[in-house]
Amino acid sequence: MLYNANLTADRPTFVTHLECGLTGERYDADTMQGLSRVGRPLLVRYDLDGVRAAVTPADLAQRPADLWRYRELLPVRRTENIVSLGEITTPIIPLAKVAAGAGATNLLVKDEGRLPTGSFKARGLVMAISMAKELGVTTIAMPTNGNAGAAAAAYA
Structure with a gap:
């Protein structure tokens, strides 16, 4: 595979927590989780204002065109785990x-x-x-x- 800065550049993720879609109960995003206490899938929640302040559409357009160009909106925190x-x-x-x-x-x-x-x-x-x-x-x-x-x- 060709060099891809999306896979090597350190970029923050703006994940804040996981949340039960039914009850709104919050869960830690950095520990292993299953379903919520009521048996529902957990949704990833983000600091979208933080994303807007950190990255612009022009920044995204300059990156290689792949899934990882949106790192700030993906949950993986450490580059070595991609x-x-x-x-x-x-x-x-x-x-x-x-x-x-x-x-x-x-x-x-x-x-x-x-x-x-x-x-x-x-x-x-x-x-x-x-x-x-x-x-x-x-x-x-x-x-x-x-x-x-x-x-x-x-x-x-």
């Missing part, structure tokens, strides 16, 4: 003829098949594996036989 297979930005493709045939004015498709594992699951799994590494996890198990499992295996 796992990457070269997750590029993927195009949004207009399908005017299909839209017209379906009676729609506009139809757009995001081509995630260009990601390293050929599936949109790569986006979530690259983050999950990177965070697992950051939190000291050395073993991953996932009940799937589809694209998520293939992506997890590729990044593990």
